[in-house]
Amino acid sequence: MAHTDSPHMNTGSYDVTGQKTVVIGQGYVGLPLSLAATHAGFAVVGLDKSQRVVDLLNDGKSHVDDIQDHEVAEILNFGFRASSDPEVLREAEVVVICVPTPLAKDGTPDLDPVVDAARTIARHLRKGATVVLESTTYPGTTDGLVKDIFTAAGHRIDEDYFLAFSPERIDPGNAVYTLTNTPKVVGGVTEESTAKAKAFYASFIDKVVTARGAKEAETAKLLENTYRHINIALVNEMAKFCHEMDIDLWDVIDAAKTKPFGFQAFYPGPGVGGHCIPIDPNYLSYEVKRTLGYPFRFVELAQEINQSMPSYTVQRVQEALNDDKLALNGAEVLILGVTYKPNIADQRESPAFDVAVELLKRGAVLKFHDPKVDTWHLPSGDLPCVPDLEEAVREADISILLQNHAEYDVQDLAAQAKRFFDTRGAITAGTGARL
Numbered sequence: 001m002a003h004t005d006s007p008h009m010n011t012g013s014y015d016v017t018g019q020k021t022v023v024i025g026q027g028y029v030g031l032p033l034s035l036a037a038t039h040a041g042f043a044v045v046g047l048d049k050s051q052r053v054v055d056l057l058n059d060g061k062s063h064v065d066d067i068q069d070h071e072v073a074e075i076l077n078f079g080f081r082a083s084s085d086p087e088v089l090r091e092a093e094v095v096v097i098c099v100p101t102p103l104a105k106d107g108t109p110d111l112d113p114v115v116d117a118a119r120t121i122a123r124h125l126r127k128g129a130t131v132v133l134e135s136t137t138y139p140g141t142t143d144g145l146v147k148d149i150f151t152a153a154g155h156r157i158d159e160d161y162f163l164a165f166s167p168e169r170i171d172p173g174n175a176v177y178t179l180t181n182t183p184k185v186v187g188g189v190t191e192e193s194t195a196k197a198k199a200f201y202a203s204f205i206d207k208v209v210t211a212r213g214a215k216e217a218e219t220a221k222l223l224e225n226t227y228r229h230i231n232i233a234l235v236n237e238m239a240k241f242c243h244e245m246d247i248d249l250w251d252v253i254d255a256a257k258t259k260p261f262g263f264q265a266f267y268p269g270p271g272v273g274g275h276c277i278p279i280d281p282n283y284l285s286y287e288v289k290r291t292l293g294y295p296f297r298f299v300e301l302a303q304e305i306n307q308s309m310p311s312y313t314v315q316r317v318q319e320a321l322n323d324d325k326l327a328l329n330g331a332e333v334l335i336l337g338v339t340y341k342p343n344i345a346d347q348r349e350s351p352a353f354d355v356a357v358e359l360l361k362r363g364a365v366l367k368f369h370d371p372k373v374d375t376w377h378l379p380s381g382d383l384p385c386v387p388d389l390e391e392a393v394r395e396a397d398i399s400i401l402l403q404n405h406a407e408y409d410v411q412d413l414a415a416q417a418k419r420f421f422d423t424r425g426a427i428t429a430g431t432g433a434r435l
Helices: 030-039 051-058 069-077 086-091 112-124 141-152 191-202 214-244 249-256 276-292 297-307 309-323 351-361 389-395 410-416
Strands: 020-024 043-047 081-083 094-097 129-133 161-165 184-188 208-210 332-336 365-369 375-378 381-384 398-401 420-422
Touching: 020 030, 020 086, 020 112, 030 043, 030 069, 043 086, 051 069, 051 081, 086 112, 094 112, 112 141, 129 141, 129 191, 141 161, 141 214, 161 191, 161 214, 184 191, 184 214, 191 208, 214 249, 214 276, 214 297, 214 309, 276 297, 297 309, 309 351, 309 398, 309 420, 332 351, 332 389, 351 365, 351 375, 365 381, 365 389, 389 410, 398 410, 410 420
Parallel strands: 020 043, 020 094, 043 081, 094 129, 129 161, 184 208, 332 365, 332 398, 398 420
Antiparallel strands: 161 184, 375 381
C-alpha cells in the first residue's frame, strides 16, 4: 500500500502505485533502493540469496549501517517484504539488479553474481518488464552479456522487456548525499529502455541524468572511481617523498585547497578500502586490455602505489620505534579503527587488514580498538576489541590511527600514548608522527 506523506511520492504521469518491483540483492545498495522505492509507492520485494538477511528484514531488522531497524519496520508496514524465492520475479514490472561484483583471485572481474541474476530473471521474466543493472561492471556488460542471456532465453528487447544500466552512487555514512538527492545516471540499451528506466527512478530521485546508452553509463561509474583512485595514489606517493624531504604534506594540502578553482583536495592514507576504489578501476583496466590489447597505465600505476601503502605504514611504524631503540618484533601495537570508512562498521577491503598481516609477519603483538567492531577476524585468529581504550593506548608501545571514528578524541589519545602514528592527519603537527 502506498503512503502519501513521502517527500518523494511521484506526482507526475508515471503512476507507481502498487507497481510490483523486485530488487535483487539487499546489501548496501539494494536495501536503500528498496526503502526509497517503497516510500514512492512501489510494491517492493527484496530478493536475496541469504535466508539470514531475508529473515532479518522480514523481522524489521537492518543489517546495513545507514538504515535503522525502525526504517525497515516502517516499509514493512507499507508492503515491503523480503524473499529468497525467485518466483517473485514472475509478477515484477521492474527488476533492479544490485548484486556484488568482486574481483576473482586472478584480479579479473567476477561477474558470476550478475550472470546468475540475469539467468534467474530470464527464466521468470514478466512480459514488458523493465530490467536495470546497478552493479558496477565493465563497459558492454549490459548490452552484451546481460542482453545475450535474455536473447538466448527467447526474449526480445523493446518487445518482451526493456534493459538499462544505472550505476549505484551509494556512499555509506554520508548523511548529506543520499540515494534520493544524488543525481542518478541512466543509460538504456535502446531509447525506449532509457525512457522506462528514467521514469522509474524519477519517481523517487530528485534528478535523473540520461547517458547516451548503457556503455556510457557503465563507463561513467568507472570514470568517477578511477578519478578518485588516481588522485589518492598521487597524494599517497607524495606522502612518501614529502616525509623524506621533511615537508608537511598535510599543511601542503591545506594550503593548496584554498585555491577556489582547479584543485580538489585528496588525502593520503594507509591504503584504500571499500568496494569502489580498490576494485572498480580494475574493471575498466581489464576491459581496455581485453578489447584493445594494451594496458590502462594510469590505473595500473595507481593500483601499485595504493597497494603499497599498508606496507609503507608498517615501515613508518617500525621507524618510529627504531628512533627510540625499540624493535617492532615483540612490540605491543594498538590499531585504532579497522573499518574502511569512518563511522560505519563496513570492513570490505579495509587496508587495516593488510596492515595487521604485515605487523604480525614482523612479530608485533597486536591489539585493536574500533567502536563499530567487536571482533576482528584475522588469519592468525579472532581478535577481540580491547575493553578499555585509554588503558590500551597508555600501555601500547605504539598506537596507530587507521580510521578516525567520531568517537575518538584523537588529540587526547595521542597525548596519552607512548608513541602515536596518525595516518589520517587528525592530530596537530608536533603531537605525534603523521603519515
